[in-house]
Amino acid sequence: MIDGVLNSRWPQRLLHQPWKPILLIIAIGGFGAVVLYSAAAGSFDPWAARHLIRFAIFIVWMLSLSFVPLRFWLAIAWPLYAVVLVALVGVELLGAVKGGSQRWLELGFIRLQPSELMKLAVVLAIARFYHYMPRGAAGTLPALWPPLAFIFAPVALVLLQPDLGTAVTILAGGITLMFLGGLPWRFILVPGGLGLLSLPLLYSLMHDYQQRRVQIFLDPEKDPLGDGYHITQSKIAIGSGGLDGKGFLNGSQSHLDYLPEPHTDFVFATMAEEWGLLGGVGLIIAFLLVLNWGLRVGLATQTIFGRLLATGLSMTVFFYVLINLLMVMGFAPVVGIPLPLVSYGGSSMLTVMTAFGIIIGVWRQRTDRVL
């Protein structure tokens, strides 16, 4: 009887899943709940419980998205990009009217951050562009400016907010896609080299307070009670965890409020203090396995759009994770972006779970030769 049901068409399709990465994603999100439980001093309230509920909903969301045909994404890629771009402008205008910077739109049921959606939209839009581009045309002018426009319009808007972390994520995601689309090496190496060389010039053009920030990033101990406080405390939390951590619920840095934002941007430090190097390595490897799987999906896929989506979205999530981890370990300035799936907060989870949903969708249609 049960065999009969399982062997029928729909249960077959539902059970046909890339279980390894899905279980890894569930493990990462679940571990996030454990860390948030400790960050609230051993309480499900206010973060862990809501994190779990939200995460459960987003797993369903991810799996549902994976059944959406790639055709659909191809069709809405540019309209979606346009809508998100308008929303970004809208946020900017709202901020100007209300005074101060604003990053989200209040939609009643959800607080939507257009810049989060833009991380996905820019990948979709550029993937679509390359999908229809003639082969080998990547280095020509008509094939250069549209992706650059797709990238720099939102980057400029996000920088205005100002949200450096998100801007860098969008930029890195977009450039990666151009790289995958076949951009000749000289277009990568020359601007890249020039960019590196111009850093000192850029530094000299900065305001005093900006220079100060850079200095403190390079040497946070210079100002352990002022601007370098976040980085210093984060490093103390990670370093004091040692090999196997202080134990669950025993992190003094997070529980005694020395660690700023222990449940959002610096959740990795909260985790590392209690779980030590072993916990950190475990979490990093779990992320790498999932994201590496995304790359392999790209390699296995036939259609250009599908390949670019799987690889590009994997790399976008990768940059997301990387920037956060570099920040908490003191290798990047404090830019204020969370650690996907572990940090408390809906926006980043929405972005990442949507990306995974699309990647699983690509995986489902990897053998399709036409969309």
Place this chain on the structure above:
Amino acid sequence: MASEADSRRQFDRRTLILGGVQAAAGAVLIGRMAWLAIREGERYSLAAEDNRVALHLIPPRRGWIVDATGQPLAQNRPAYALELVPSLVENLPATLAAIRRVLPIDPEDEARILREAENARGPSAVPIADDIGWDAYAAFNVELAGMEGVVPIRTYVRHYPDGEAFGHVLGYVGRPSAEQYKETGDRLYLIPGFRIGKDGVERSKEAALRGKPGARRVEVNARGRIVRELDTQPDTPGQTVQLTLDRGLQSFAAARVGKESVSLVVIDCLSGDIKCMLSMPAFDPNIFSNRIPGKLWAEMQAAETKPLLNKVTQGLYVPGSTFKLATALATLAEGVPPSDTVTCGGRYRVGSNTWHCHKRSGHGTVDMERAIAASCNVFFYTMARRIGPDAVADMARKLGLGQEFDIPMPVQREGTVPDPEWLMRRYDRKWTVADTLNTAIGQGYLQTNPLQLAVMAARLASGRLVVPRLVAGPKPAPFTPLPILPDYLDTVRRGMANVVNGPGGTARSARLKVDGVTLAGKTGTAQVRRISAGFRGGAGVERRFRDHALFVAFAPVEQPRYAVAVVVEHGISGSRAAAPIARDVVTWIYDREQAEKSLAAVVQAREAARRAAEAAAAAAAQAAAPVPPA
């Protein structure tokens, strides 16, 4: 045009490169984390521990100061205080307003609190008020829920049971100054409840009295709130310092002296113990140890009676006739027998100048004993000229004048014992006969403090070089004898006994009414203005020009035990103002009941005089006022 396959290969290649980027990034992250957690782990563990654990020093309980019999002169009273931890306070003005509903804060304090709160770093506390009393403490404990950062604490406050009577000897305590903290760098100095000695024994014996602070290890959060107590190491209280003073004697003396400007010293001739060291008027160390009110301080500084000055060691007076004892001993030490006589005709001529005896008709033929009893100037003029000024100065120094003593008082002014060498050095002029004569009767450049006068009396009474001491200790070895024949010394003592007890003595008011004990003494008058200006410093002149009254004494005559020195500023007459005080103090030693009775009478008379003065003033005011119409 590249083929579809070329394009695929390029994509695959580049995806592999991205895979390499992921792997490399993963390696960098893991390597960095290992560096932080393993290589630097110990350093960061210490830093985390340093964050987590705060060391709260517990100020040590200050050692007691007790008198010779172990009665407390300075002790610690449990008290309640209020502190503020600025890092825990969200809104300082609102918090202060809330505090003010329970406890008034004067503007001066408020300014200080705001200033200190601004400078406070980390979880350190700022004192709001000391000694707030149980009611306020209880009120704050009840209302604490609404006042984050306000900490009522239990502390100790220095307490001086006898107040003013011991103000100058003991000094007082206070918060260390910012300079003192800078000098020592001792974190203890930053604790609101910590006090250091500011004057007197409290200051001189600071090292013994302080003790060692305890420490409370607590777990604190980033804002400085205490989350958990870890462990506590109790403080080590300071040592008890035992003084030679007699609490009862000094309290009695203080009451006897009242509001007069008086210095009084009593020394035990056998041990050198200072039994009483009183300088009045004085400050109340209980008030000074809390916070010195600015107005009170200003008043005391301006006061003519100098209540801020310990006159026993810092008040310098011309010794007047009390110095004749030194001249007498110098004469005897030079080998002049006490039976040598001088004929006093009331005047003494040197060249064209004439020096008068205070008795214009003269004392007739006087020997040493009579000269002391009658305080005959001419006798001492003659003798001083005979032995020379250096002999007089040497003996004065041997008796303790011009000397500093090893007692725990921060300041001693040694005064002056002039001799020809000193005069040349100080004023660049030669010593003249006039200088010899002035010095012989205790005038001129001589300056002594009351403690020195008491030591002089003690050395003369015992015939030994008594070394005064204020800190109690084992019985000292017998002091070195003075280089004077005992018989000769007896003559001087007899002379002093006659001053008090003999017919025509200058201080018969000092006679004891105690069976078997007699008092011997010598009066003195120290001019505040020079006689040559044509004034006498008697009752007819303004108070500040009146002469100081001096009296040195010892008792009992037969077996000297206690030496006394009394200086009454502007008291006019040694016998009227100073001698009765010495008499009453010695009476207290031998017959407490009688002394208390006479004290009651003195207090009553003082009260009556005050009322009469008030009535007179009121009457004068009424007479001056216009008469109201009938």
